[in-house]
Amino acid sequence: xxxxxxxxxxxxxxxCSPTDSGSLANSSETSVNANPLPSxxxxxxxxxxxxxxxxxxTPGSPDFIPVPERIATFDNDGCLWSEQPIYFQLAFxxxxxxxxxxxxxELAENPVLKALASGDExxxxxxxxxxxVELVAATHSGMTLEEFQDVVANWFAVTRHPRFNxxxxxxxxxxxxxxxxxxxxxxxxxxxxxxxxxxxLRVFAEQAYGIPPEQVVGSMGDTKFEIRDGNPVLIKQPxxxxxxxxxxxxxxIARFIGxxxxxxxxxSDGDLQMLQYTAGGDGARFMGYVHHDDADREWAYDRDxxxxxxxxxxxxxxxxxxxxxxxxxxxxxxxPGEGLP
Amino acid sequence: xxxxxxxxxxxxxxxCSPTDSGSLANSSETSVNANPLPSxxxxxxxxxxxxxxxxxxTPGSPDFIPVPERIATFDNDGCLWSEQPIYFQLAFxxxxxxxxxxxxxELAENPVLKALASGDExxxxxxxxxxxVELVAATHSGMTLEEFQDVVANWFAVTRHPRFNxxxxxxxxxxxxxxxxxxxxxxxxxxxxxxxxxxxLRVFAEQAYGIPPEQVVGSMGDTKFEIRDGNPVLIKQPxxxxxxxxxxxxxxIARFIGxxxxxxxxxSDGDLQMLQYTAGGDGARFMGYVHHDDADREWAYDRDxxxxxxxxxxxxxxxxxxxxxxxxxxxxxxxPGEGLP
Numbered sequence: 187x188x189x190x191x192x193x194x195x196x197x198x199x200x201x202c203s204p205t206d207s208g209s210l211a212n213s214s215e216t217s218v219n220a221n222p223l224p225s226x227x228x229x230x231x232x233x234x235x236x237x238x239x240x241x242x243x244t245p246g247s248p249d250f251i252p253v254p255e256r257i258a259t260f261d262n263d264g265c266l267w268s269e270q271p272i273y274f275q276l277a278f279x280x281x282x283x284x285x286x287x288x289x290x291x292e293l294a295e296n297p298v299l300k301a302l303a304s305g306d307e308x309x310x311x312x313x314x315x316x317x318x319v320e321l322v323a324a325t326h327s328g329m330t331l332e333e334f335q336d337v338v339a340n341w342f343a344v345t346r347h348p349r350f351n352x353x354x355x356x357x358x359x360x361x362x363x364x365x366x367x368x369x370x371x372x373x374x375x376x377x378x379x380x381x382x383x384x385x386x387l388r389v390f391a392e393q394a395y396g397i398p399p400e401q402v403v404g405s406m407g408d409t410k411f412e413i414r415d416g417n418p419v420l421i422k423q424p425x426x427x428x429x430x431x432x433x434x435x436x437x438x439i440a441r442f443i444g445x446x447x448x449x450x451x452x453x454s455d456g457d458l459q460m461l462q463y464t465a466g467g468d469g470a471r472f473m474g475y476v477h478h479d480d481a482d483r484e485w486a487y488d489r490d491x492x493x494x495x496x497x498x499x500x501x502x503x504x505x506x507x508x509x510x511x512x513x514x515x516x517x518x519x520x521x522p523g524e525g526l527p
Numbered sequence: 528x529x530x531x532x533x534x535x536x537x538x539x540x541x542x543c544s545p546t547d548s549g550s551l552a553n554s555s556e557t558s559v560n561a562n563p564l565p566s567x568x569x570x571x572x573x574x575x576x577x578x579x580x581x582x583x584x585t586p587g588s589p590d591f592i593p594v595p596e597r598i599a600t601f602d603n604d605g606c607l608w609s610e611q612p613i614y615f616q617l618a619f620x621x622x623x624x625x626x627x628x629x630x631x632x633e634l635a636e637n638p639v640l641k642a643l644a645s646g647d648e649x650x651x652x653x654x655x656x657x658x659x660v661e662l663v664a665a666t667h668s669g670m671t672l673e674e675f676q677d678v679v680a681n682w683f684a685v686t687r688h689p690r691f692n693x694x695x696x697x698x699x700x701x702x703x704x705x706x707x708x709x710x711x712x713x714x715x716x717x718x719x720x721x722x723x724x725x726x727x728l729r730v731f732a733e734q735a736y737g738i739p740p741e742q743v744v745g746s747m748g749d750t751k752f753e754i755r756d757g758n759p760v761l762i763k764q765p766x767x768x769x770x771x772x773x774x775x776x777x778x779x780i781a782r783f784i785g786x787x788x789x790x791x792x793x794x795s796d797g798d799l800q801m802l803q804y805t806a807g808g809d810g811a812r813f814m815g816y817v818h819h820d821d822a823d824r825e826w827a828y829d830r831d832x833x834x835x836x837x838x839x840x841x842x843x844x845x846x847x848x849x850x851x852x853x854x855x856x857x858x859x860x861x862x863p864g865e866g867l868p
Contacts, residue, residue, distance in 0.1 A: 254739055331781060375741070388785045398595055399785025400716070401741075409781055411774040411800055418800070418807040420781045433752040440672055440750055440761045442783060444729045444740025459752055459759070466759040 218371035225361045225519045231474070231511040235365065238472045242448070243372045249470035251448055253373045258449035259403075259439060259460060260362070262380035262387060263315070264494040265453045265476050266395060267358040268347075270485040272310055273493065274354045275382050276302075278341050279321050286325055293325070311492035315381035315405060315456075320426045322383055323407030327424040331385060331409065334422055338389040350526060355390045360522045362451075362476075366395055374449060379403045379438055381431035381456055385422070403442045405430045431456045436463035453478065458499040461508065473508040475499060480514035483527035559712035566702045566860045572815070572852040576706065579813045583789070584713045590811035592789055594714045599790035600744075600780060600801060601703070603721035603728060604656070605835040606794045606817050607736060608699040609688075611826040613651050614834065615695045616723050617643075619682050620662050627666055634666070652833035656722035656746060656797075661767045663724055664748030668765040672726060672750065675763055679730040691867060696731045700817075701863045703792075707736055715790060720744045720779055722772035722797055726763070744783045746771045772797045777804035794819065799840040802849065814849040816840060821855035824868035 222239075226232040241249040242256070263269040280302050287294035287303070294300075298321065301309035326334050342355050350357060366376050378397055380387055384404030391397045408423040430438040436459050439447065450457075450464040453476040461473040475496065479486050489497040503510050513520065520527045563580075567573040582590040583597070604610040621643050628635035628644070635641075639662065642650035667675050683696050691698060707717050719738055721728055725745030732738045749764040771779040777800050780788065791798075791805040794817040802814040816837065820827050830838040844851050854861065861868045 254733065257741075377741075384782075384785070392595065400598075400718075400783065402785065406782065409778050411777045411804065413803070418777065418803045420777060420804075436752045436759065436761060437750050441725075441747065442741065444725070444743065462754070462759045463752065463761075 215371040218367050222368045223361065223364050225364055225517060227516050227518050229512075229516045231509050231516050234509045235368075235472070235474075238449070238470065239368065239372050239374075242470050251470060255445065255448060256369075256372070256374040257377065257443060257445050257447045258369050258374045258451075259377045259379045259443075259447040259464070260366070260450070261452040261454070261457045261460070262378050262382055262391075262404075263453075264478065265359075265451055265457070266362050266378070267355075268484060269494050270487075271348065273313075273315065273318060273382070274347075274357075275315075275318055275322070275386050276310070276313055277345070277354070278338065278386065279318055279325070281341060281345065282337070283321070283325055315431055316426070316429050319381075319383045319405040319407065319429070322386065323422065323426060324424045327407070327422050329422050330414070330419040331422065332419070334385055335389050338386055342390060350521075352523060352526065355394050356523050356526070357521055358394050359476075359517070360519045361517045363395065363522065365451075366397070369449065370396070375401065377401045377403060377439075377443060377447075379430060379435050379450075379460060381405055381429070381434075383407075384430075403430055403438045405434075433459050435460035439463065448472065450474070451476065452499070454494040454496050455499045456494075458502065461499070461503075465506070465508075473503070473506075475503050475508065475510045477510050477512055479512055480517075480520070482514075483520050484513060486514075556712040559708050563709045564702065564705050566705055566858060568857050568859050570853075570857045572850050572857050575850045576709075576813070576815075579790070579811065580709065580713050580715075583811050592811065596786065596789060597710075597713075597715040598718065598784060598786050598788045599710050599715045599792075600718045600720045600784075600788040600805070601707070601791070602793040602795070602798045602801070603719050603723055603732075603745075604794075605819065606700075606792055606798070607703050607719070608696075609825060610835050611828075612689065614654075614656065614659060614723070615688075615698075616656075616659055616663070616727050617651070617654055618686070618695070619679065619727065620659055620666070622682060622686065623678070624662070624666055656772055657767065657770050660722075660724045660746040660748065660770070663727065664763065664767060665765045668748070668763050670763050671755070671760040672763065673760070675726055676730050679727055683731060691862075693864060693867065696735050697864050697867070698862055699735050700858075701860045702858045703817075704736065704863065706792075707738070710790065711737070716742065718742045718744060718780075718784060718788075720771065720776050720791075720801060722746055722770070722775075724748075725771075744771055744779045746775075774800050776801035780804065789813065791815070792817065793840070795835040795837050796840045797835075799843065802840070802844075806847070806849075814844070814847075816844050816849065816851045818851050818853055820853055821858075821861070823855075824861050825854060 222236060223232055241247050242251040260266055263273055283299045284303055342353055347354050347357055369376055376397055378391055382404050384402060384406045387402050387404050388399040391402050406428050407425060408427045409420040410423055412419055412421050446467040447464045449472040450460050451474040465471050465473050564573055582588050583592040601607055604614055624640045625644050683694055688695050688698055710717055717738055719732055723745050725743060725747045728743050728745050729740040732743050747769050748766060749768045750761040751764055753760055753762050787808040788805045790813040791801050792815040806812050806814050
């Protein structure tokens, strides 16, 4: 794969706690298990996680899960990183559209792009992850995958989040990084299952979360194989092929992973079907929701939010005794960086 | 996941050399590297494989490949197991269609199924892997994924190959099992990238090859998420969603794996685009073809065969110096079982 120097340098800046899914996780197994989840305050969520991991990985335990079946799936937006004031991929799409429209008068007249570029709050709030993936596919069709990766990596390098003034890929959740490490140290295989675009996610997921491209499931457009100037490449196509949200999440899991997860974490109604599917298997299961209730350090939103609405899912989680994490009460730190909450 | 006792017992019968992709491979690393590829005769293919692995895994070597980029992809039919006298999945599809037609007069009148059931050689030879996946999707739509897995597992348990009179999943290639082990012992991640049906492949690939479901890429129908009798399940749909053959192979690789392979093996023109895509990356690369030239112990076919035709690919392999394995001269043993060649 041709990775440009830019992409490599951006990935090297990257984010924190990059644990390779394989050997590194194993070598740090002892230390991670000696003091798991240091940024999680003592409380019901931390207890439930540690209890689940110990029950399912102790040989002879009635809840023991064989290693190949230790599949753990995580939503991304609002679960592994922040999603406010707008989905981070939407910020990317707006920036890119404006840049492209400057050289393309036709694109500049596109009503969706105009609405987005205007910054109109209602227009922005109405954009779904589906719209986003379609918009990104439309504005980047004809590019090779590698060219698109460079574009995304460059955007991460030069853009800052409006509230925290750091690159977007630093606004990942320290407690969730520790959870990923803890699961991998106990031989769970960690996957992202996101409504966001798979090609966008794969640019930063390995460095940010230690989740390699082959363990990222997301929404996607089509690609086409071509020999271009003698080089065999994959070209991004307009249109959408698969929406990995709501009912699409279990479908994406079956398609990409081929096994029902035993552990799943989300933060919105869009994750409910993934959690239901996880809960529906035999044996020990863990279903968790991150609840955004910390307006001071992050954001507070749930039932009435356009972004990451958690309403039906919150009721079902409470009824069924799933873990609901209070960011405010249960997370000692939100982001890994110095000077961030 | 609800796995029936039947499925579990069939998997336990299974095939040979089941190496889990993770920990087992690591624990056997020393012994595998001390005597790699015992069923490969000394010759150009064995030399090329060992040379590639040593060059790309020795720290400081100019050809060193970091562990996360050690992606190895394998075709299945004719590359990891036999594909004669007909694709094994076609034998499954015919058996199933006949069984289903006995209870479904409409299906019994389907001209494709009638032609297949007649055993007419021309009709069978014209069936592509695409047709197959479509046929299997059509005849199994409405089932849950788990029900389908049970059907496939049962078929493997009760059916025998017409020439060798053993279960089909014992006709896997011993030298390729050793190659998979050798690569994994050197921290390559091994994937199947097959034109065959992904749900069919995943029933036997883990036990047969040590390749877990999440590392199987194949052709596929659609699935739909439903709550059925209170259980969240995935239902197989009619129709075809993705054909993982020819130009589809690099597309499937990009979609499922998200990284360009550095090592790829096939046996037919249907694998050529995968090999071209692999060859097109920077740095050290390995491209290989299994050449079926052993009519005594297996089968001999290439340029004129309907199944597994190797024509354009053979020319390109010879021109570009890719490895072409003579089964007759370079493989000391074909199948793992006692009493088999």
